[in-house]
Amino acid sequence: MNWMPEERLRKNIKELKPYTSARDEYSGREGIFLDANENSFGSVTSDLHHRYPDPLQWEVKHKLAGIKGVRPDQIFLGNGSDEAIDLVYRCFADPGVDNVVLTPPTYGMYEVSAHINAVECRKVSLDANYQLKVEAVLEQVDAHTKAIFLCSPNNPTGNALEAKDIQAILQDVNCLVVLDEAYIDFCPEKSWVGRLDNHPNLLIMQTFSKAWGLANIRLGVGYASAEIVRIFNKVKSPYNVSGLTQQTALEALGNERKKNEFVEKILSERHRLAKELSKLECVITIYPSDANFLLVKTLGAKTLYDYLASKKIIVRDRSNVVLCEGCLRITVGTPLENDALVEAMRNAGNLIKIG
Numbered sequence: 091m092n093w094m095p096e097e098r099l100r101k102n103i104k105e106l107k108p109y110t111s112a113r114d115e116y117s118g119r120e121g122i123f124l125d126a127n128e129n130s131f132g133s134v135t136s137d138l139h140h141r142y143p144d145p146l147q148w149e150v151k152h153k154l155a156g157i158k159g160v161r162p163d164q165i166f167l168g169n170g171s172d173e174a175i176d177l178v179y180r181c182f183a184d185p186g187v188d189n190v191v192l193t194p195p196t197y198g199m200y201e202v203s204a205h206i207n208a209v210e211c212r213k214v215s216l217d218a219n220y221q222l223k224v225e226a227v228l229e230q231v232d233a234h235t236k237a238i239f240l241c242s243p244n245n246p247t248g249n250a251l252e253a254k255d256i257q258a259i260l261q262d263v264n265c266l267v268v269l270d271e272a273y274i275d276f277c278p279e280k281s282w283v284g285r286l287d288n289h290p291n292l293l294i295m296q297t298f299s300k301a302w303g304l305a306n307i308r309l310g311v312g313y314a315s316a317e318i319v320r321i322f323n324k325v326k327s328p329y330n331v332s333g334l335t336q337q338t339a340l341e342a343l344g345n346e347r348k349k350n351e352f353v354e355k356i357l358s359e360r361h362r363l364a365k366e367l368s369k370l371e372c373v374i375t376i377y378p379s380d381a382n383f384l385l386v387k388t389l390g391a392k393t394l395y396d397y398l399a400s401k402k403i404i405v406r407d408r409s410n411v412v413l414c415e416g417c418l419r420i421t422v423g424t425p426l427e428n429d430a431l432v433e434a435m436r437n438a439g440n441l442i443k444i445g
């Protein structure tokens with residue numbers, strides 16, 4: 091594999107002279123700061139927020155690097171995972187010329203971002219077990235394929251992809267492979283972060299939005315070679331992660347144990363929820379999950395969805411998605427929430443039967 095990111099860049103990005111912010115040019119902490127046109131007197135709020143944040147978020151990256159066993163320069167931080175997804179297109183894929191390969195059913199943003207960037211999507215659906223059809227994926231790859239998006243554990247199916255299939259694709263192709271590990275905290279032994287150094291074309295995405303319980307702060311993480319990260323940093327907007335977010339992330343990383351306790355609770359509730367749902371007549375299949383949600387094939391998904399919504403229980407109707415006919419995607423809730431869901435589904439199931 092001799093995939094070198096610098097050689098794969100779009101011409102406009104290769105030639106880009108990046109913006110340098112005030113905090114790029116002088117990064118000391120002490121001094122009289124009259125360089126960034128901030129309000130030197132303070133903020134109108136009780137908390138002080140009048141200074142621009144670190145554009146490269148080094149404190150968060152150092153702490154995260156220690157936890158994940160990578161180097162800080164192998165980490166990209168963005169405004170949610172969506173920023174990293176978008177950067178893949180903007181850096182590597184020429185509009186109207188290049189293409190990417192997706193494996194539906196999967197996370198919708200890969201395709202939306204492709205359309206926004208006028209990049210063609212080639213789709214190779216997963217097989218009946220929601221695993222990769224490796225040969226079919228490889229057949230779609232040509233000289234204009236700039237990335238393959240894989241999601242493991244996959245949304246909305248819940249299962250992790252087989253390591254040997256990911257390995258086969260990584261080794262065979264001459265393009266970027268994006269591995270979205272948004273749900274990896276629920277099966278950490280399946281992460282590829284430890285293998286980053288063996289694969290120059292691998293970009294792994296994780297997020298603080300799921301197991302860490304921080305969807306509100308909008309913090310997505312990309313792990314890749316330092317070269318890829320340098321390119322993303324050149325193209326991203328200068329202060330893409332707010333100081334409030336960086337501060338909260340630092341607090342979170344100092345409390346990893348709490349995240350692990352959440353994961354244990356969620357996994358035990360997932361187990362219980364699957365068992366309870368499997369007793370219902372309206373449930374046909376509960377697919378194996380490595381994540382914090384269950385994909386459930388039901389009788390009358392739309393009717394069930396509407397009934398649940400009328401009881402103020404909101405699940406995700408995935409019944410119109412390929413290979414997910416009749417399926418609801420249900421996030422694991424608290425024990426009380428899960429009890430309410432099961433009870434409502436039992437009542438709805440009886441209605442469907444009568445109707």
Ligand SMILES: *Cc1c(COP(=O)(O)O)cnc(C)c1O
Pocket residue numbers: 169170171172197241244245270272296297298299300305308309310
């Ligand atoms: C939830 C989710 C994300 C997280 O997105 P953020 O923008 O970081 O909140 C990323 N990928 C997948 C597959 C997800 O389900």
